[in-house]
Amino acid sequence: MKHIKKQDNVLIFDTTLRDGEQSPGATMSHAEKLEIAELLDEMGVDIIEAGFPIASEGDFQAVSEISKRAKSSVICGLSRANFRDIDRCWEAVQHALKPRIHTFIGTSPLHRQIPNLSKDEMADVIHDTVTHARNLCDNVQWSPMDATRTELDYLYRVVEIAIKAGASTINIPDTVGYTAPRECANLIDALIKNVPGADAVTFATHCHNDLGMATANALAAVEAGARQIECTINGLGERAGNTALEEVVMALRVRNDIMPFQTSIDSTKLMNISRRVATVSGFQVQYNKAIVGKNAFAHESGIHQDGMLKNAETFEIMRPEDIGLAETNLVLGKHSGRAALRARLKDLGFDLGDNQLKDVFVRFKDLADRKKEIYDDDLLALMHNSSSDAEHDSLQMKSLKVVCGTDGPQTAELKMSIDGVESFIEASGDGPVDSVFKAVKTLFPHQAKLQLYQVHAVTEGTDAQATVTVRMEENGKIVVGQSSDTDTVVASAKAYVNALNKLLVRRQKKAPEVI
Ligand code: KIV
Ligand code: ZN
Numbered sequence: 001m002k003h004i005k006k007q008d009n010v011l012i013f014d015t016t017l018r019d020g021e022q023s024p025g026a027t028m029s030h031a032e033k034l035e036i037a038e039l040l041d042e043m044g045v046d047i048i049e050a051g052f053p054i055a056s057e058g059d060f061q062a063v064s065e066i067s068k069r070a071k072s073s074v075i076c077g078l079s080r081a082n083f084r085d086i087d088r089c090w091e092a093v094q095h096a097l098k099p100r101i102h103t104f105i106g107t108s109p110l111h112r113q114i115p116n117l118s119k120d121e122m123a124d125v126i127h128d129t130v131t132h133a134r135n136l137c138d139n140v141q142w143s144p145m146d147a148t149r150t151e152l153d154y155l156y157r158v159v160e161i162a163i164k165a166g167a168s169t170i171n172i173p174d175t176v177g178y179t180a181p182r183e184c185a186n187l188i189d190a191l192i193k194n195v196p197g198a199d200a201v202t203f204a205t206h207c208h209n210d211l212g213m214a215t216a217n218a219l220a221a222v223e224a225g226a227r228q229i230e231c232t233i234n235g236l237g238e239r240a241g242n243t244a245l246e247e248v249v250m251a252l253r254v255r256n257d258i259m260p261f262q263t264s265i266d267s268t269k270l271m272n273i274s275r276r277v278a279t280v281s282g283f284q285v286q287y288n289k290a291i292v293g294k295n296a297f298a299h300e301s302g303i304h305q306d307g308m309l310k311n312a313e314t315f316e317i318m319r320p321e322d323i324g325l326a327e328t329n330l331v332l333g334k335h336s337g338r339a340a341l342r343a344r345l346k347d348l349g350f351d352l353g354d355n356q357l358k359d360v361f362v363r364f365k366d367l368a369d370r371k372k373e374i375y376d377d378d379l380l381a382l383m384h385n386s387s388s389d390a391e392h393d394s395l396q397m398k399s400l401k402v403v404c405g406t407d408g409p410q411t412a413e414l415k416m417s418i419d420g421v422e423s424f425i426e427a428s429g430d431g432p433v434d435s436v437f438k439a440v441k442t443l444f445p446h447q448a449k450l451q452l453y454q455v456h457a458v459t460e461g462t463d464a465q466a467t468v469t470v471r472m473e474e475n476g477k478i479v480v481g482q483s484s485d486t487d488t489v490v491a492s493a494k495a496y497v498n499a500l501n502k503l504l505v506r507r508q509k510k511a512p513e514v515i
Contacts, residue, residue: 222252274292
């Protein structure tokens, strides 16, 4: 009889909407968060960390709504080690079919100094807060923040307290991306062997990428006994980011011969969700990013192309279709009908209902009138605009007319709606984009500073759409707005307005304190 290797399950815990969104500039709107949560749920993510409910009313609303909508994922909210945070978290996640409270406290010497607690005092806080969370919810996760820089004997002690108080998942965060694979594995191994009660709980790994080792560390932790990986789409996250979901999922799949673990992720949905997260967060994926970068499956050198034509396995360890990257020569244009558009969007991961398709088709026809050939990248930009033009945005651009050229003054005539009230302004500036930004600022005064203005052509040709990215900063809060149009100035205006809408969301968010 053929020997079948036992495959252990590894849970995938996605924190794109919490740790990912915490990354400066990655603020997402309410509608965008709901959309990403739905994609994560459909893709088979076991646990979605949907946000930090106490951080803002917006976070609270998003976690509540995601909890109500999720079909199969566990929905988790983050809370610091105090009753107010935990109560607020429970208020948001209680609507979920499978709710989880995640509570944390910094246990390393440096982090203990911030709330100025002794080891014994902190141990009591951990006991009381985990007990409180467990009285509300039967699924509690506890994290000793900066675990990898915490004294080992103290880590054993606090992990044991959290387990006794009722936590069923113990997450071991490498908060500052400091550990290395062998050390990370040894730590998980030591905890499992030395902490009483460790065999009854799930150990999780949560790695940051400051030294570029987040994925390697997470996989090493799994080999040592961790059975939950905390990660984000595209590795989005604070500073250098978190372990990338697509990397651990595909590594466990492609190298299953040496890492016999399985996840419940439908990998054919990876490419689509990666694109969606890139557009809504404004963090474009680097071209050579593993798995989902534009060049991850591109072969340019002659030797590689020749090998690929003879046998794809010569230079490919996985197939593009494994991650949902469909090969296509189909180009749409102004004569394409609804059925062709629906089919193409479905291939790109957008399964639209009749009403949504009707709306997108109008935009598609409008684009096709201005641009002869519509490529996949054009459709992705169109879909991004459809979600960021959400009708509940406070600020909306209604119309724009610009005068530019060699003989100034360059002027912009702008109509905008602000909280449902329409206003009109004419402004002049140093070029068309400056005029438009001045017009917006006059209608919606603000102190945010423009840090970056960038234009990219979506496809080739002079009729190509331009994607404009705008990064703004106000009192240390950074937001990124994006929009695409065949008219670069219109795209600029919409990107600026998109950034301001995100700023309105960001303004509500308090910086979470430590305890
Ligand atoms: O990196 C970290 O320590 C965290 C915790 C809140 C789990 O994100
Ligand atoms: Zn983190």
